[in-house]
């Protein structure tokens with residue numbers, strides 16, 4: 420019999436991944452859906468075939484063999500796993516897609532294995548649109564046999580590909596994910612600076628767009644478009660919430676510090692992100708760095 424699957428966490432990323440898992444996964448039973456805010460889970464299940472809602476975390480864990488989680492941060496996954504551990508988790512496989520500190524991953528791994536469960540870390544690269552399109556990139560780490568169980572739910576289902584750290588400690592996936600996000604942060608900061616300088620020198624942002632389209636197609640173009648169209652400050656719900664990105668920056672800086680290294684670029688970007696958070700609170704988005712750089716250049720935050 421195919422294992423029974425559950426998905427926990429229906430945020431910007433979780434919604435898309437869960438929908439793709441329900442639509443394209445090899446499982447033969449409905450995907451069990453649980454979210455802290457129950458209304459979100461009910462609405463999702465109503466709109467998504469091959470899913471069934473679960474009213475409680477305990478019920479979700481009891482009914483499922485493989486439990487995917489995708490929640491905001493270290494505190495969220497810690498409280499979720501602590502609650503999950505009040506039920507019998509023996510032989511159940513937990514797969515966490517959240518971006519968390521490698522040390523938190525290690526703690527969660529130890530807690531679950533001490534209770535007889537198994538654990539694979541599977542943080543993902545990709546924006547919410549990629550999650551919705553089944554195109555994230557998973558970073559898989561854990562016991563080789565457990566990673567092998569997870570792979571059929573990745574490429575062609577929720578993901579376009581995966582990075583394979585079978586046989587490595589789960590924390591390795593979190594290390595790579597956190598380090599990888601510093602490249603996204605650096606890219607966004609340099610696009611923001613470039614657009615402001617292009618505007619202020621009279622070169623023009625159209626010229627810079629041509630450069631991005633021809634030399635750096637892909638994420639550079641997507642983020643530059645979000646900035647030019649005002650999508651960096653107009654959203655009710657951010658695509659990459661500033662509190663989540665600052666969490667990633669903190670983890671990267673901590674990782675570097677513990678290893679005796681520095682990441683000055685991340686420190687600088689975080690100063691801009693602090694301004695975005697002050698200005699926009701929970702609505703702040705990573706792309707809002709553009710607004711902060713604009714202000715420093717004597718322009719309005721909003722373009």
Ligand SMILES: NC(=O)c1ccc[n+]([C@@H]2O[C@H](COP(=O)([O-])OP(=O)(O)OC[C@H]3O[C@@H](n4cnc5c(N)ncnc54)[C@H](OP(=O)(O)O)[C@@H]3O)[C@@H](O)[C@H]2O)c1
Nearest residue numbers: 428429430431432433455456490491495517518546658659
């Ligand atoms: N957004 C991106 O571009 C992006 C890209 C790659 C990876 N990530 C990472 O993916 C993860 C999810 O990101 P997201 O953008 O989907 O976040 P999000 O939109 O803020 O959603 C967060 C989810 O976590 C749940 N949650 C928060 N605290 C919880 C708690 N204490 N207990 C149980 N559930 C809790 C929320 O439930 P409620 O509905 O009840 O609030 C919601 O389902 C994060 O670790 C993020 O860093 C994000």
